[in-house]
Amino acid sequence: MNRIDQTFTSLASANRKALVAYLTAGDPDFDTSLQILQTACASGVDVLELGVPFSDPTCDGPIIQVASDRALKAGMSLSKTIRLAAELRRTVQTPIVLFSYYNPLFKYGLERVAKEISEAGVDGLLVVDLPPEEAGPLTTALTGKEIHLIRLAAPTTKPDRIRMLADGAGGFLYLITRLGVTGTGGLDYADVAKHAAAVKAVCPHPVCLGFGISTGADARALAPVADGLIVGSALVRVIAQAPADSDLPALVAAKIRELREGMDA
Amino acid sequence: MKSSTYTYPDKSGHFGCYGGRYVGETLMSALMDLETAWNEAKNDPAFMGEFRSMLKNYAGRPTPLDFAERLSNHIGGARIYLKREDCAHTGAHKINNVVGQGLLARRMGKRSVIAETGAGQHGVATATIAARFGMSCKVFMGAEDVRRQAPNVLRMRLLGAEVVPVTSGTSTLKDAMNEALRYWVAEVENTFYIIGTVSGPHPYPAMVRDLQRVIGDEARQQMLDQVGRLPDLLVACVGGGSNAMGLFYPFLDDPCAMLGAEAAGEGLNTPHHAASITGGSPGALHGAMTYLLQNDEGQIQEAWSISAGLDYPGVGPEHALLHDLGRVRYDGVTDLEAVEAFKLLCKFEGIIPALESSHALAAAIREAAKRPKDQAILVCVSGRGDKDLDHITAYMKAHNL
Incomplete structure (x- = not known):
């Protein structure tokens, strides 16, 4: 059984919600990133989203754009991201979802991506600019692999399309809470709750909320309305804003505990 | 289109394997x-x-089709006709x-x-x-x-x-x-x-493309009316490629050769160019599958051109298809060749073209020199060059031109 499915099944039986953490692979460099990821997984993260740095991240706000730049400048790439995932898998059992734009995967070769991430112990793949209409070749490449292709739904997605996305989703459905790019705050909890309930009603998979969730208060307000919460920019910001020589793994772990406590409150 | 042999994009917005969403x-x-x-x-x-x-009434169409007689005589080869998009309101197509x-x-x-x-x-x-x-x-x-x-x-x-x-x-x-x-x-x-x-x-x-095809629709009729024949070759510059698609599209079923001039910057053998088709490979950027300048791991690379309008690491997906089909030939034009063509059009025709359009002119001049005088080349002057004067003056000074 896929580690993502195992995780959601055991969380559901414990009546707990999933904390899904996004971190950019290789931010600020390969070795530090590995330490941050290991510590994050030991600090309450249920599912890890490992971001493949890309030169043109059009769906991301400034925080993740700059993280992507930092990682690329430190020599990060898709191949090194896969290596990072494999290193991480040697010490942690947390499900890993590779979060990427389509171009690095396409250029690398979809069959090769499927084979190498499968061998690395990756459990899911989320391609932020690949709607189902264009996903045929990737779906084919993933056939026979224990890897879920995670789908996204947005506030602008119409009901019949939500059903189509939900039916085709694997692992969980990533429900975008608000318009805009990653890292913009100011969520209207009541709106999000209403939207989440409508989507959960038609989705046979766990539904996780992402975009704009950054504080323990956000986590506390939204955990009850979904199966999990996805936090990205708020964690990446910790790395960006830490003074030189900080203990980055400890700082990120502290932020994760804040969110975890909010969710479990 | 007068015939239905070319029917791209398909219903899902694909030009062969390119385009999409x-x-x-x-x-x-x-x-x-x-x-x-x-x-x-x-x-x-x-x-x-x-x-x-x-x-x-607002944009000032149709724009003229203009025989560049002195330029053609100077080159001594095929006759060069200019589709004058520089005459449109706001100075470009x-x-x-x-x-x-x-x-x-x-x-x-x-x-x-x-x-x-x-x-x-x-x-x-x-x-x-x-x-x-x-x-x-x-x-x-x-x-x-x-x-x-x-x-x-x-x-x-x-x-x-x-x-x-x-x-x-x-x-x-x-x-x-x-x-x-x-x-x-x-x-x-x-x-x-x-x-x-x-x-x-x-x-x-x-x-x-459908909104820009007016360039080619007009030019085709103007060639028939003023010259009495279709051109042997069409030439346009290609950054994203809208003036080129606009010119080429109505001629796709005609027996006309087509040439897209990409910005070769300091040369295709250097990292400083913007020639996505002649120097790139397929990938997805800004919503479309097309040719891109990118490294082996799919990171987009910086484009380089003297012309800001061509300084882009991708190209319209229909150009990617037309290249693969062999219907349009794409070739690079360096900064220096573009500036020289710019000077020639100023000197022989009293037209100051945009640096973007100067790439098309350079490619047209290169082709005209190889072709006999009874051939006709139609080149799109996509815009006027007033905006480029400071930039081009600095370039000429730096290169002792």
Whole structure:
């Protein structure tokens, strides 16, 4: 059984919600990133989203754009991201979802991506600019692999399309809470709750909320309305804003505990 | 099109394996709405009538077809004919597309428009139509281009647009488009994104082509009326490729050769060029599968050209298909060749072309020299060069030209 499915099944039986953490692979460099990821997984993260740095991240706000730049400048790439995932898998059992734009995967070769991430112990793949209409070749490449292709739904997605996305989703459905790019705050909890309930009603998979969730208060307000919460920019910001020589793994772990406590409150 | 042998894009917006929609889910619904609205509008005689009327009375169409006699004599080969898009309102072909998308935005009830711009010509055209229709307008422009194209920045501001300098990435057209897409995702419910070239997610490449085909439709008729024959060769510059698609499309079933001039910058054998087809490989960027400048791991590489309008690491997906089909040949023109062609057109014809268009002229001159005098080459002068004067003066000084 896929580690993502195992995780959601055991969380559901414990009546707990999933904390899904996004971190950019290789931010600020390969070795530090590995330490941050290991510590994050030991600090309450249920599912890890490992971001493949890309030169043109059009769906991301400034925080993740700059993280992507930092990682690329430190020599990060898709191949090194896969290596990072494999290193991480040697010490942690947390499900890993590779979060990427389509171009690095396409250029690398979809069959090769499927084979190498499968061998690395990756459990899911989320391609932020690949709607189902264009996903045929990737779906084919993933056939026979224990890897879920995670789908996204947005506030602008119409009901019949939500059903189509939900039916085709694997692992969980990533429900975008608000318009805009990653890292913009100011969520209207009541709106999000209403939207989440409508989507959960038609989705046979766990539904996780992402975009704009950054504080323990956000986590506390939204955990009850979904199966999990996805936090990205708020964690990446910790790395960006830490003074030189900080203990980055400890700082990120502290932020994760804040969110975890909010969710479990 | 007079025949039906060429029917791209297909219903899902693909030109063979190119094109499509590689965007975040948030934009899918807006793109589907846009596709529906465009399909209705283009089949509505009232809409198309208003479009044609505005092209005539506002944009100043038809633009002339002009025999470049002294230039042709100087080269001593094939005759060169110029399709004078530099004579259109705002000084470039960009107005054609913007009039159409502006009318569509109004029809869809959108009160604000956004655009990306490189050389500033598309930004100026968008600001122009926003002023004409009383819409608010934001233009995203790379900070480097804001510097290179100062006169156009001033024009946009005079026309009431807000120019947003973009400092992310390489601070050029690619990054302006990234930022426009990010803004659009946040404001998608009220904002119409006027993409300036035959690129982006479906339906933009086909829609922009259909709005720009007026260039080729007019030129084809003008060649028949004024010269009594079709050209042997069509030439246009290709950055995103909208003037080239506009010129080429109505001739696709004719026995005319076609040449797209890509910006070879300091040379195709250097890293400093913007030739996505002749120097790139397939990939997905800004919503479409097409040819891109990228490294082995799919990171987009910086484009380089003296011309801000060609300084883009991708190309419209239909060009990618036409290249693969062998229907259009794509070739590089260096900065230096473009500047030399620029000088020749100034000197022999009294026309100051845009640096973008100078790439097409350089390719046309190269071809004319190889061809006999009874052949005709039709080249698109996509815009006028006033905006480039400071930049080109500095270049000539630096290179002792």
